[in-house]
Amino acid sequence: MIEIDNLNKTFVKQIRKKGFKGFLFPEKKEFTAVNNISFNVKKGEIIGFVGPNGAGKSTTIKMLTGIIHPTSGKVTVAGLDPSKDRKKLAYKIGCMFGQKSGLWMHLPAIDTYMLLGAMYDIEKEELEKRIDKLVKEFGIEEIVKIPVRKLSLGQRMICEIVAIMLHNPEILFLDEPTIGLDIMVKEKVRKAILDVNEKFGTTIFLTSHDLGDIEKVCDRIIIIDGGRIIKDENIEELKHEYLSEKFVEIIYDENIENVEFDYSIVSKEENKVIIKVDVSKIKMSEILEKFMKYGNIIDIEALPLPLEEVIYDIYTRVEGGE
Amino acid sequence: MRKYIEIFKYSMKTQLKFILDYFVSLISFGIHIFVFNELWDYILKGKEVAGYTREELIWYIIIAEFITYSTFKSYKKIGEMVKNGTIANMLIKPVDFINYTIAENLSVYVKALVNAVFAIVLGLILVGPIDVTIQGIIFTVIASIIGVFIGILIQTFVGLIAFFTEENSSFWLIIQKFTFFLVFTPLEFYPEIVQKIFSILPTTYLIYAPARIFTRFEIGEAIVLLGLEILSGLVLYGIIRLMYMKGVRKINVNGG
Numbered sequence: 001m002i003e004i005d006n007l008n009k010t011f012v013k014q015i016r017k018k019g020f021k022g023f024l025f026p027e028k029k030e031f032t033a034v035n036n037i038s039f040n041v042k043k044g045e046i047i048g049f050v051g052p053n054g055a056g057k058s059t060t061i062k063m064l065t066g067i068i069h070p071t072s073g074k075v076t077v078a079g080l081d082p083s084k085d086r087k088k089l090a091y092k093i094g095c096m097f098g099q100k101s102g103l104w105m106h107l108p109a110i111d112t113y114m115l116l117g118a119m120y121d122i123e124k125e126e127l128e129k130r131i132d133k134l135v136k137e138f139g140i141e142e143i144v145k146i147p148v149r150k151l152s153l154g155q156r157m158i159c160e161i162v163a164i165m166l167h168n169p170e171i172l173f174l175d176e177p178t179i180g181l182d183i184m185v186k187e188k189v190r191k192a193i194l195d196v197n198e199k200f201g202t203t204i205f206l207t208s209h210d211l212g213d214i215e216k217v218c219d220r221i222i223i224i225d226g227g228r229i230i231k232d233e234n235i236e237e238l239k240h241e242y243l244s245e246k247f248v249e250i251i252y253d254e255n256i257e258n259v260e261f262d263y264s265i266v267s268k269e270e271n272k273v274i275i276k277v278d279v280s281k282i283k284m285s286e287i288l289e290k291f292m293k294y295g296n297i298i299d300i301e302a303l304p305l306p307l308e309e310v311i312y313d314i315y316t317r318v319e320g321g322e
Numbered sequence: 323m324r325k326y327i328e329i330f331k332y333s334m335k336t337q338l339k340f341i342l343d344y345f346v347s348l349i350s351f352g353i354h355i356f357v358f359n360e361l362w363d364y365i366l367k368g369k370e371v372a373g374y375t376r377e378e379l380i381w382y383i384i385i386a387e388f389i390t391y392s393t394f395k396s397y398k399k400i401g402e403m404v405k406n407g408t409i410a411n412m413l414i415k416p417v418d419f420i421n422y423t424i425a426e427n428l429s430v431y432v433k434a435l436v437n438a439v440f441a442i443v444l445g446l447i448l449v450g451p452i453d454v455t456i457q458g459i460i461f462t463v464i465a466s467i468i469g470v471f472i473g474i475l476i477q478t479f480v481g482l483i484a485f486f487t488e489e490n491s492s493f494w495l496i497i498q499k500f501t502f503f504l505v506f507t508p509l510e511f512y513p514e515i516v517q518k519i520f521s522i523l524p525t526t527y528l529i530y531a532p533a534r535i536f537t538r539f540e541i542g543e544a545i546v547l548l549g550l551e552i553l554s555g556l557v558l559y560g561i562i563r564l565m566y567m568k569g570v571r572k573i574n575v576n577g578g
Contacts, residue, residue: 065414066414095414100411102411107336114328114332115328115332
């Protein structure tokens with residue numbers, strides 16, 4: 001469905017130096033946003049594309065959707081070259097850029113759907129059937145006739161998802177779809193994404209800074225940093241790699257003070273401390289013995305590392321040159 | 323074609339929500355005409371200038387103003403779309419952005435119609451009718467339709483400047499200045515060198531052609547003016563196409 005082979009994108013940036021001459025003749029510097037990346041995505045996969053700010057995520061998505069052209073390398077999306085067949089590709093993909101609405105704000109969502117249907121050359125009768133089906137599927141019958149600007153952010157996001165599904169795309173590109181949403185609405189959007197994949201077999205390519213999105217929605221994660229892919233793995237396999245690393249939460253019956261820990265402390269509250277340990281190197285009995293001297297322990301729990309911590313660890317290792 | 327018709331229809335729907343704003347802008351239009359009427363009355367004191375009587379001058383200004391008021395400031399929206407990256411939403415759809423923009427702005431003809439009715443009533447009240455023929459009226463209507471369309475192209479042109487500069491509103495200010503001179507006074511009032519400069523600008527024909535045809539109709543001149551209007555529209559459309567092609571190549575859409 002998506003094939004990327006040795007993809008590169010460099011930009012030329014102008015750096016103005018001091019002085020009048022520097023202003024008139026700025027230095028041109030090449031900046032590599034995407035550096036020789038390769039990966040494939042199969043039909044029906046849900047991919048999480050993750051990386052710190054400036055890693056090259058958005059640049060990669062823009063090349064996949066044909067918004068910008070690669071400097072070198074090969075890209076095929078749904079059998080098409082995005083830089084050559086952008087219009088044809090538009091019929092096969094749906095895109096949602098979290099911060100940029102695709103709906104007409106002054107009109108009800110249903111009007112946007114009719115307009116989008118015309119844009120995608122969907123016959124009126126067929127369009128009405130699809131709208132009807134999708135609106136019922138996502139439970140937005142009550143809100144599609146209300147002007148979009150009067151909807152809550154969460155309602156708007158669900159309407160956006162319906163909008164990008166109207167033309168039955170084979171692939172959805174979702175760039176930060178849950179940005180700025182509260183936890184309840186995030187869950188709704190995540191469920192909607194999973195429903196789209198399950199019911200329609202749509203391949204999903206998702207970027208998000210919220211690793212909860214990735215953890216709960218994606219099958220596979222691709223981590224990009226400094227324009228390069230540093231990890232491309234199934235999510236469960238990735239977490240298994242870090243299985244021995246755990247957060248251990250210890251709760252006392254009263255506040256603890258003047259304590260010294262040899263361990264990596266994640267957080268310390270009045271009667272609770274959370275540490276990060278590698279249980280393959282340190283036994284739980286050892287931990288228990290050390291912490292018992294600070295007070296009466298009423299609860300102790302070993303939790304697997306959240307994905308966020310795993311990713312942070314990977315970034316740190318890459319920065320450290322590992 | 324169906325998609326652009328639908329875009330036009332939905333734009334009309336959106337614009338009808340701003341109908342109150344239209345009527346408020348008519349107050350501004352009325353004040354402008356009243357002020358110009360008083361000004362030229364004071365300046366001319368019953369005389370003629372460059373062959374125009376006061377009545378013909380005021381009608382000239384009314385037609386010219388009606389055209390300039392029959393526009394949406396869509397250059398702002400287009401510029402914003404380019405600068406904040408929302409244009410990406412259009413690039414990923416199977417629709418041509420330029421044709422989409424034009425189709426969206428065609429709903430300005432509703433505003434133009436309201437303005438035209440108001441302009442005629444205002445003119446009849448302020449200065450009374452002038453000598454016009456049916457032929458003259460037909461040519462004026464055609465020239466006005468083309469003039470409003472050129473106005474849409476000018477807005478698109480200024481909007482697309484955002485591909486190449488940080489700020490495009492200063493270009494709109496420059497265009498407004500050129501249009502102001504021609505609204506206030508016909509082309510004939512200016513020295514020959516100035517007339518030659520104005521003759522290559524599309525803003526000249528969008529205003530001067532319909533206003534001139536209405537006030538001093540002569541079939542030969544009217545045909546030439548219509549031809550120049552159409553030519554300036556075609557040239558402007560070509561420039562817009564080139565700008566868009568170059569702009570999309572250097573696009574750097576924000577996000578992520």
